[in-house]
Amino acid sequence: MLNKILELASKNGLLKKTLLPKVKIDQFNIGPIGLLLQNNLKLEWFYNVIINKDITVFPSDNNMSDTFDYAKDFCSQKLPFGIAEMKAYKKSYNSDEIIEYYKKAIDTEKLCFEDLLRHEENMLMKCTIFITPNNSTSFFHQWQRQRRMWWRKFSASPGKYSLSDIRSEEDGTQFVEISAKYDWGSQSLETLVLDKQDRNYSSNQLQFKEKKFMQAHTITSQVNLSTILLNSICDAFDEAPFQDKKRLLFRFHRKLAPYKISFALSGSNQASLAELNDLAMYLCKQLRSNHISTLFIPNSSRLTLDSQYQQYDQLGIPYTVLLNGNTLKNGIISLRSRDTTLKEQIHVTELVPYVEKLYRNY
Amino acid sequence: MLNKILELASKNGLLKKTLLPKVKIDQFNIGPIGLLLQNNLKLEWFYNVIINKDITVFPSDNNMSDTFDYAKDFCSQKLPFGIAEMKAYKKSYNSDEIIEYYKKAIDTEKLCFEDLLRHEENMLMKCTIFITPNNSTSFFHQWQRQRRMWWRKFSASPGKYSLSDIRSEEDGTQFVEISAKYDWGSQSLETLVLDKQDRNYSSNQLQFKEKKFMQAHTITSQVNLSTILLNSICDAFDEAPFQDKKRLLFRFHRKLAPYKISFALSGSNQASLAELNDLAMYLCKQLRSNHISTLFIPNSSRLTLDSQYQQYDQLGIPYTVLLNGNTLKNGIISLRSRDTTLKEQIHVTELVPYVEKLYRNY
Numbered sequence: 001m002l003n004k005i006l007e008l009a010s011k012n013g014l015l016k017k018t019l020l021p022k023v024k025i026d027q028f029n030i031g032p033i034g035l036l037l038q039n040n041l042k043l044e045w046f047y048n049v050i051i052n053k054d055i056t057v058f059p060s061d062n063n064m065s066d067t068f069d070y071a072k073d074f075c076s077q078k079l080p081f082g083i084a085e086m087k088a089y090k091k092s093y094n095s096d097e098i099i100e101y102y103k104k105a106i107d108t109e110k111l112c113f114e115d116l117l118r119h120e121e122n123m124l125m126k127c128t129i130f131i132t133p134n135n136s137t138s139f140f141h142q143w144q145r146q147r148r149m150w151w152r153k154f155s156a157s158p159g160k161y162s163l164s165d166i167r168s169e170e171d172g173t174q175f176v177e178i179s180a181k182y183d184w185g186s187q188s189l190e191t192l193v194l195d196k197q198d199r200n201y202s203s204n205q206l207q208f209k210e211k212k213f214m215q216a217h218t219i220t221s222q223v224n225l226s227t228i229l230l231n232s233i234c235d236a237f238d239e240a241p242f243q244d245k246k247r248l249l250f251r252f253h254r255k256l257a258p259y260k261i262s263f264a265l266s267g268s269n270q271a272s273l274a275e276l277n278d279l280a281m282y283l284c285k286q287l288r289s290n291h292i293s294t295l296f297i298p299n300s301s302r303l304t305l306d307s308q309y310q311q312y313d314q315l316g317i318p319y320t321v322l323l324n325g326n327t328l329k330n331g332i333i334s335l336r337s338r339d340t341t342l343k344e345q346i347h348v349t350e351l352v353p354y355v356e357k358l359y360r361n362y
Numbered sequence: 363m364l365n366k367i368l369e370l371a372s373k374n375g376l377l378k379k380t381l382l383p384k385v386k387i388d389q390f391n392i393g394p395i396g397l398l399l400q401n402n403l404k405l406e407w408f409y410n411v412i413i414n415k416d417i418t419v420f421p422s423d424n425n426m427s428d429t430f431d432y433a434k435d436f437c438s439q440k441l442p443f444g445i446a447e448m449k450a451y452k453k454s455y456n457s458d459e460i461i462e463y464y465k466k467a468i469d470t471e472k473l474c475f476e477d478l479l480r481h482e483e484n485m486l487m488k489c490t491i492f493i494t495p496n497n498s499t500s501f502f503h504q505w506q507r508q509r510r511m512w513w514r515k516f517s518a519s520p521g522k523y524s525l526s527d528i529r530s531e532e533d534g535t536q537f538v539e540i541s542a543k544y545d546w547g548s549q550s551l552e553t554l555v556l557d558k559q560d561r562n563y564s565s566n567q568l569q570f571k572e573k574k575f576m577q578a579h580t581i582t583s584q585v586n587l588s589t590i591l592l593n594s595i596c597d598a599f600d601e602a603p604f605q606d607k608k609r610l611l612f613r614f615h616r617k618l619a620p621y622k623i624s625f626a627l628s629g630s631n632q633a634s635l636a637e638l639n640d641l642a643m644y645l646c647k648q649l650r651s652n653h654i655s656t657l658f659i660p661n662s663s664r665l666t667l668d669s670q671y672q673q674y675d676q677l678g679i680p681y682t683v684l685l686n687g688n689t690l691k692n693g694i695i696s697l698r699s700r701d702t703t704l705k706e707q708i709h710v711t712e713l714v715p716y717v718e719k720l721y722r723n724y
Contacts, residue, residue, distance in 0.1 A: 013432055016423075032429050032445070035421035039408065046401065053650040056658065059397035061378075067394050070375055078660055083394075088450065288415040296418065298440055 001183045005237045008248055009034070012314050014233055014258075015117075028117055033315060034229065036258035036293065041228050042086075044255060048150050049127045049221070050084050054142075057082035057127060064128070068201060079208055079216055080135070084127040086225075113187060113230040123225035128218050132210060133196070136217035140174065140194040143219055147190060148178055153362055154253040155235050161189075172196045180231060189231055190223040232256060236316060242341070250316030251339060254359055259295040261287055261355060262317045264308040264336070266324045276323045279348075283321065286352050292359065313338050319358065321351065363545045367599045370610055371396070374676050376595055376620075377479075390479055395677060396591065398620035398655065403590050404448075406617060410512050411489045411583070412446050416504075419444035419489060426490070430563060441570055441578055442497070446489040448587075475549060475592040485587035490580050494572060495558070498579035502556040505581055506538055509552060513540060515724055516615040517597050523551075534558045542593060551593055552585040594618060598678060604703070612678035613701060616721055621657040623649055623717060624679045626670040626698070628686045638685045641710070645683065648714050654721065675700050681720065683713065 006028065010017040013033035017026050030038060050057045056075065060067035060083045067083045075081045131139055144163055152158035164177040174194040180187045198206065198218040206216045236250040254260065263280040267273035277298060284296040295317060303311075305322075312320050322334040322343065333351065334343040346354055368390065372379040375395035379388050392400060412419045418437065422429035422445045429445045437443045493501055506525055514520035526539040536556040542549045560568065560580040568578045598612040616622065625642040629635035639660060646658040657679060665673075667684075674682050684696040684705065695713065696705040708716055 013420075013436065016428065016432075029425075030423060032420035032422060032432055035423065036412075039421070043405070047653050050398075051650050051653055051655050053647045058375075058394035059401070060394060061392055061397065063391075066378065070378075070394055074375065075659065076661060285415045288413050291409050291413055293413050297437065299438060 002234070005234055008237065008250075008314060009233050012250075012316075014250075030117065030226075030229065033258045034233075037232065037252070037256060038225065038229050040256045040258070041232060042225065044150075044154070045125055045223075045228070048146075049125075052082070055080050055082050055129060057084050057129075059083075060085045062087055065201065065205070068130075068205060072205070077208060079210070080129060080131040080139070082127055082129040085124070087124045087126070089122055089124055113189075113224075113227040113234075116230060117226040124222065125225060125228075126220065126222045128198075128200075128220045130206070130216045130218055132208070133214055133217050136194060136196075136219065140176075140192070140219050143221070144176055144178075144192055147192065147221055151178060151180070151189065151231075154232065154256055156238065156251040156253075157235070160235070180235065182234060187231065187234075189227055190221060193220045193222075194218075195220065247310075247313065249313035249338065252316035252318070254318045255362060257316050257318050258293065259315060259317045260292050260319070260359055262295040262297075262312045262315075262320045264305055264312070264320050264322045266305050266322070268325055272325055272328060275328055279327065280321070280323055283348070283351055287355060290352060290356060292355060309336065309341075319355070364596070367596055370599065370612075370676060371595050374612075376612075392479065392588075392591065395620045396595075399594065399614070399618060400587065400591050402618045402620070403594060404587065406512075406516070407487055407585075407590070410508075411487075414444070417442050417444050417491055419446050419491075421445075422447045424449055427563065427567070430492075430567060434567070439570060441572070442491060442493040442501070444489055444491040447486070449486045449488070451484055451486055475551075475586075475589040475596075478592060479588040486584065487587060487590075488582065488584045490560075490562075490582045492568070492578045492580055494570070495576055495579050498556060498558075498581065502536065502538075502554070502581050505583070506540075506554055509554065509583055510540055513542070513551065513593075516594065516618055518600065518613040518615075519597070522597070542597065544596060549593065549596075551589055552583060555582045555584075556580075557582065609672075609675065611675035611700065614678035614680070615724075616680045617724060619678050619680050620655065621677060621679045622654050622681070622721055624657040624659075624674045624677075624682045626667055626674070626682050626684045628667050628684070630687055634687055634690060637690055641689070642683070642685055645710070645713055649717060652714060652718060654717060671698065671703075681717070 006015060009015040010028070010031070013031040014037065015034055016029040016031040018029065019025070020027050050059055058067055058071045058074070058081070062085070064083060064085055071081050071083055129139070129143070148161055148163055151161045155161065160181045162179060162181070164179065167175045173196065176192045177188050178190040178192070180189055195218045197215070203215060207213055208216050232252065233250065236252045238249050238251050240247045240249065252258070263284065265273060265276045265280060267276050280296055281298070284294050287294040295315070309320065316338070318338050320336045320338070322336055327333050327348065331348045332345050333348050334345050336343045368377060371377040372390070372393070375393040376399065377396055378391040378393040380391065381387070382389050412421055420429055420433045420436070420443070424447070426445060426447055433443050433445055491501070491505070510523055510525055513523045517523065522543045524541060524543070526541065529537045535558065538554045539550050540552040540554070542551055557580045559577070565577060569575055570578050594614070595612065598614045600611050600613050602609045602611065614620070625646065627635060627638045627642060629638050642658055643660070646656045649656040657677070671682065678700070680700050682698045682700070684698055689695050689710065693710045694707050695710050696707050698705045
């Protein structure tokens with residue numbers, strides 16, 4: 001199952017497959033379409049964690065301690081506040097270890113998303129909230145729910161995401177994991193920690209005054225960008241029965257989809273196809289001017305409509321605009337939904353506002 | 363002048379000043395607020411270059427050649443298309459060189475934006491467009507105008523951006539620079555190159571068939587993220603006369619501003635201040651739920667209104683919501699503009715849709 005997903009993702013530019021020469025094992029990088037997906041995922045993480053509705057969170061460079069001091073001062077020594085960091089990092093495996101690892105992972109389908117992609121691409125995304133001891137436990141629970149909701153919000157099957165039980169250490173530190181259940185086993189995604197004496201900061205730094213002096217607790221969420229990316233690829237994969245055959249596709253959430261709109265053309269002769277091609281290009285420019293990521297492949301009309309749809313479904317594009325002979329007569333276009341395969345008809349002048357409306361909400 | 367800008371930027375978390383111990387020279391990193399600004403700049407670059415209205419551009423990892431092959435295949439061997447890369451890189455100076463460099467730069471105010479920030483933070487942003495020889499020259503000119511327009515769009519004084527004359531090499535390669543004119547001299551920002559035999563790709567790769575076989579030309583735009591960041595800080599700096607004094611502020615474009623909205627409170631007694639504080643917090647949550655980056659500093663009301671405004675102006679926040687005693691009676695709030703210092707009155711229930719409208723367009 002996982003192999004099938006990785007194959008389809010590589011075929012469609014989400015991943016990039018490289019054969020390790022000696023041992024003939026496939027290794028995966030992020031492909032061009034995958035980078036678009038990753039960019040959307042980063043942005044949604046940013047919206048959820050940094051422009052977080054409850055607490056002011058400051059982004060940080062690698063020096064979290066400096067940022068902490070800045071934030072503490074900025075907030076006039078008042079809790080709560082948070083700091084967040086996105087940090088590229090490398091894991092150093094030697095290549096024999098990598099090969100051994102891949103072999104085992106691919107054979108048993110028991111692997112960790114974090115390790116499947118080549119390691120130079122990895123990015124740690126970490127957010128730490130500083131909070132008074134009185135509020136820390138209730139906020140820890142709220143934060144758990146909020147983060148699980150984030151994973152569910154973008155999922156084609158939200159039920160697969162769950163929180164582990166809380167594991168406590170002797171010093172009072174509590175750990176919770178968010179994981180996703182797949183056919184091939186459970187996949188750990190994110191770690192949440194409530195720490196009553198965070199060693200990354202000095203006890204002097206963590207001292208705050210509110211009526212009396214106390215030491216701030218920290219609540220930390222930690223996740224890898226490549227884990228998020230691979231999870232959204234696996235989550236979106238679907239094999240749906242369709243007209244006696246199987247339809248393979250990626251059901252990306254519309255906020256995450258690398259491309260939001262594509263074009264399918266069907267014309268009876270060369271002249272009308274050329275005209276439809278120009279119309280599609282014009283509509284594509286209009287959509288892109290509104291920052292809607294739009295795919296237009298010139299001359300895609302040489303393929304049948306079904307193969308055009310198939311390609312777009314496998315790229316996970318939520319809606320395809322169908323232009324045909326009638327469009328040139330009456331200006332009516334069809335908007336085909338990837339998920340339902342149904343079409344609705346709208347006038348060509350209404351495309352941009354209609355698409356904006358479709359993509360506004362979650 | 364530059365020193366004054368760097369001071370103010372460091373004071374407000376856009377930059378972070380570190381004193382090099384032995385020689386007592388200041389060195390600069392990006393501060394927490396600067397990271398928010400940088401994030402917005404990256405996003406706008408992404409919108410302009412990747413979701414570019416004319417040509418399909420694919421993001422790339424470090425292996426541009428792989429991405430090229432993918433893109434060529436994806437576009438059924440048809441020109442034009444493009445690939446774009448964001449790549450972290452380090453410059454290796456030894457520390458004596460750095461110190462020498464900084465000394466000279468700060469003294470003479472003749473420095474290159476790229477080199478002012480610590481080097482580990484630097485990111486190269488590069489976009490290459492592949493195009494037929496017939497169209498390359500006219501597209502090169504169009505691309506120059508388009509990129510200059512991008513710089514001007516976000517500027518408080520667009521006149522300072524200009525294109526250099528075209529410099530041609532013997533093999534036909536053409537270079538153009540976009541630069542900005544400051545008090546302390548001209549600052550080079552972006553390089554545009556039209557290359558007729560791009561050596562980064564094999565002649566086999568660059569061969570396309572369109573009626574007959576030909577070699578694609580490439581048009582490349584190259585810029586550093588730290589250059590963009592420092593330029594937008596310097597561009598936004600302003601010293602405006604105001605009520606017999608001088609008002610120092612950053613006039614960030616509303617799409618770039620690290621925070622879009624802040625709150626100023628003014629109340630006559632403790633009870634009404636506490637109520638206004640709760641209202642501000644509620645409005646802040648509403649705005650953030652709509653992904654509007656909003657700053658709320660609890661208990662900022664201990665400062666006078668003027669000092670609150672001063673802080674927000676120096677953070678470059680375009681609008682501040684003023685809540686006062688009347689707000690509790692009739693629900694009217696004032697929205698103060700950073701640029702004009704004028705206020706307009708709106709009802710509290712209209713804040714979110716009104717702010718969304720303010721920030722929708724460029």
